[in-house]
Amino acid sequence: MKICTNEERQSYLDAYPIAHLFAFPIEEFIEVHEYKRDEWMIREGMRPDYLFYVIEGKAKIYVTHQNGKVSLINFINAYDYIGEMELLNEVYYTKGIRTSTKTVCYAFPFHLCREKMLEDVNFLRELTKFLSAKATKMAAKYSQSLAFPLENRLADFILQTADEEVYKEKHVTVCDFLGVSYRHLLHVLGQFCEKGYLKKDGRRYCIQQYDSLKELAGKLRNQ
Amino acid sequence: MKICTNEERQSYLDAYPIAHLFAFPIEEFIEVHEYKRDEWMIREGMRPDYLFYVIEGKAKIYVTHQNGKVSLINFINAYDYIGEMELLNEVYYTKGIRTSTKTVCYAFPFHLCREKMLEDVNFLRELTKFLSAKATKMAAKYSQSLAFPLENRLADFILQTADEEVYKEKHVTVCDFLGVSYRHLLHVLGQFCEKGYLKKDGRRYCIQQYDSLKELAGKLRNQ
DNA sequence: TCAAAAATAGGAGATATCTCATATTAAAGT
DNA sequence: ACTTTAATATGAGATATCTCCTATTTTTGA
Incomplete structure (x- = not known):
């Protein structure tokens, strides 16, 4: 300092x-x-x-x-x-x-x-x-x-932090922020890729289906 | 009104x-x-x-x-x-x-x-x-x-809301507050009884082992 | 430049928690 | 007093999430 x-x-x-x-x-x-x-x-x-x-x-x-x-x-x-x-x-x-x-x-x-x-x-x-x-x-x-599984909260987080189509937050940070284990975060990211919402590109993830993610994230909001 | x-x-x-x-x-x-x-x-x-x-x-x-x-x-x-x-x-x-x-x-x-x-x-x-x-x-x-299972948060809640030795909050309220299902709340309350921390008395629960509950609740706190 | 530390990756099994279904009992409203 | 509604209680199976383990890759620091 x-x-x-x-x-x-x-x-x-x-x-x-x-x-x-x-x-x-x-x-x-x-x-x-x-x-x-x-x-x-x-x-x-x-x-x-x-x-x-x-x-x-x-x-x-x-x-x-x-x-x-x-x-x-x-x-x-x-x-x-x-x-x-x-x-x-x-x-x-x-x-x-x-x-x-x-x-x-x-x-x-x-x-x-x-x-x-x-x-x-x-x-x-x-x-x-x-x-x-x-x-x-x-x-x-x-x-x-408490009300939603990681799937929804992660979708929201991805949309909030993605730079254009590219999501590249450090997994370790995201675990601490969303309060889940590293293993589980990877598991859900893997699902997103399987479903075609994301595409993995080295250490980055590229958003392929904005709308699907938006739908998942939208469930969090009335607020 | x-x-x-x-x-x-x-x-x-x-x-x-x-x-x-x-x-x-x-x-x-x-x-x-x-x-x-x-x-x-x-x-x-x-x-x-x-x-x-x-x-x-x-x-x-x-x-x-x-x-x-x-x-x-x-x-x-x-x-x-x-x-x-x-x-x-x-x-x-x-x-x-x-x-x-x-x-x-x-x-x-x-x-x-x-x-x-x-x-x-x-x-x-x-x-x-x-x-x-x-x-x-x-x-x-x-x-x-995010960091603790229901066990710890419930122990804390029981100690905070018990009137002397008697815990008698409505389960439905507690579920909404702690963000868990009714079923699971009952399950953990059941465990507390099995372990002898609580004793069920009709619709009420009587605290039998303060210290055990305090230990569980204490894990929440550094704060 | 090289060793150490941090981050990524994924398998396997355990556990915390949820959903759904069904009874029973207590409380509330008329 | 009686009907309806809310709350309690429990079983069984599903799923979300965790822990532990191990391996590889990247980053950091001396």
């Missing part, structure tokens, strides 16, 4: 203005942190000292269970917050955050900003929207995971 | 003061709604016109999937909000809310209160805490549901 200073810091601040989200002058408190790919921004169980606002890059939220299973709880993208739970709650089990690409964040030190932020109507309104989206998404994922 | 007026309304307002949560005079806008047991407060898919704040009673949040399965997403208790998603988001699939006991709510009409609430730093701070707790809980349930 690298903390940007001077011109570098300023150029991020210019490229991603954020003052409008706050009623008080926030810029002076902002640190700009640059994380490399595959770096732990926050270690599981260790409370962070900052509220982060992602301006570039991608990361993942992980939690490790006592039985050794790892859940990838969600993906984090630009304009997401990290550490807002710790900002709001004294007691909270901190999840691990790991970058999956180079990631740049604004980091607001709690000890300087917490009070002000919790008095700031602009920021709080922004945060409620972020949190309501998060809660909604989690509730949807939760109920879907 | 009944809307309380005059003395009745006032006596609720006196018994459950709420002005301190708002920076503006809220009382004049409050309607007091009384719902009977097993009444639908909000029908799935129908946007409500109010933000509700529960002051007495219990309710459940339901969503129906396209495959006919019903998920009981969460329980609602006194001091919870209902309709906060619709307050914040223009686009949102409204879940069904059904009371399980007589329930009394403060109802704030959106058309009169939305603007003011979204400008109110006290209320927003309160709401962020509520939402962060909700998001956290959902994330925990989600990852647990």
Whole structure:
């Protein structure tokens, strides 16, 4: 991790203005942190000292269970917050955050900003929207995971992450995210190929029948 | 549903003061709604016109999937909000809310209160805490549901809902909540009895080995 | 550049969980 | 009080998913 200073810091601040989200002058408190790919921004169980606002890059939220299973709880993208739970709650089990690409964040030190932020109507309104989206998404994922087999959830995931016709997520990541074993994921991908929905091309999968996948994924939604 | 007026309304307002949560005079806008047991407060898919704040009673949040399965997403208790998603988001699939006991709510009409609430730093701070707790809980349930078999989640649920040594939740409710079939729930309850963790007593179950259940439930937690 | 680690791949058998069918009992409505 | 509906109970067979094992390929790091 690298903390940007001077011109570098300023150029991020210019490229991603954020003052409008706050009623008080926030810029002076902002640190700009640059994380490399595959770096732990926050270690599981260790409370962070900052509220982060992602301006570039991608990361993942992980939690490790006592039985050794790892859940990838969600993906984090630009304009997401990290550490807002710790900002709001004294007691909270901190999840691990790991970058999956180079990631740049604004980091607001709690000890300087917490009070002000919790008095700031602009920021709080922004945060409620972020949190309501998060809660909604989690509730949807939760109920879907219990109500549908992998087939449907995987079809949805493929459509959401495919780049044009090409699906190429790492299996290991997808297992953690969808909460199934590697073996079973491969099994269902194999079925999709057999049925002609996908075609395997080396390590990639090419979507052959959009509509079939859409139908499977569509069953998840009323929402 | 009944809307309380005059003395009745006032006596609720006196018994459950709420002005301190708002920076503006809220009382004049409050309607007091009384719902009977097993009444639908909000029908799935129908946007409500109010933000509700529960002051007495219990309710459940339901969503129906396209495959006919019903998920009981969460329980609602006194001091919870209902309709906060619709307050914040223009686009949102409204879940069904059904009371399980007589329930009394403060109802704030959106058309009169939305603007003011979204400008109110006290209320927003309160709401962020509520939402962060909700998001956290959902994330925990989600990852647990994928990482652990029913055995562990049921043990946890029994300990959370048992009244002294007596567990007596309706099976049908529990199925919807834990996302398993009736048949399987009974199967695992049967195992608990065989192992001596529970003893069946008519329609109730009596906890015989707290520690065994605690051990099973404890595996869910690092959190 | 080479060894170690991570990711992919698939077989085989176990188990968690589901579906369907059928009875019985309790609760609710008129 | 009686009919209808909801809840409980259980068997049997199907399927979704897991665990463990082993082999190959790719990526990573010193």
